[in-house]
Amino acid sequence: METTVDARGLACPQPVINTKKALEALKDGGEVVTIVDNEVARDNVVKLARSLDCAVEVEQRGTDYYIHIRKEGVPATQLSLHPGQVILITADSLGRGSQELGELLMRNFLQTLAEGEVIPRRLLFINSGVKLCCEGSPALASLLSLEQRGVEILSCGTCLDYYQLKEKLCVGSITNMYTIMEHLLAAEKVITL
Structure with missing residues (x-):
């Protein structure tokens, strides 16, 4: 059985949400074909499918992407088997007060973390925190x-x-608020900076 999700023109995170709902409604062995019209939506839907251990194939037709997702007996409600620790970084500086000092503290924090x-398990960047990845x-x-040590950077x-x-993004990948929320709720521990 095949279900089609036409997510062309929909703003983030709606393509991911619609795809997840279709996968949850699908019986094992079925297929969902999600159609999107931009690379970010394509990548986010592919990440969702892979996080659910589904088989994924992407086909480009003109400017549209047809994402074929096959469920293979894995519960579609599980995001990750080992969510671990997550750090949510909400700004490009750490603490309040001097911006210059805050930037130095953030750089030192990330360097210390890397060593x-x-x-x-994951670093999630929102608001001005995304500047750190660019x-x-x-x-x-x-x-x-x-990232080379296995930390997922989103x-x-x-x-x-x-x-x-x-x-100008140089490290990690682009995600959406739906995926960020899923990772935060599934994590064993969340640290917010």
């Missing part, structure tokens, strides 16, 4: 090191758009 033995950020080396697409930084 530490205990690392989080071209020119003094924290890039630390973030790249964390930046809010709406925030990147707001700061006009989407094309």
Whole structure:
């Protein structure tokens, strides 16, 4: 059985939400085909499908992407088997007071984290925190090191758009508020900076 989700023209995170609902309603072995009209929506739907251990194939037709998702006996309600620790970074500086000092503290925090033995499962960046993942950020080396060690780094697409930084993202990938919320709720522990 095939279900089609036409998510063309829908704003983030609606394509992910509609796809997840269709997958939850589908019987094992069925297929959902989600149609989107931009790369960010394509990538977010693919990430959702993979996080649910579904088979995924992407087909481009003109400017549209047809994402074929096959459920293979995995419950569609589980986001991750090992959510672990998550750090939510809400700004490009740490603490209140001097902006210059706050930027130095954030850079030092990320460098210390990258060199530490205990690392989080995910780093989620929202608001001005997304600037840390972009071209020119003094924290890039630390973030790249964390990513190489297996830390998933996700930046809010709406925030990147707001700061006009989407094309300057250098580490991690773009996500949406729905996925951020799912990761926060599924985490064993969340630290907010």
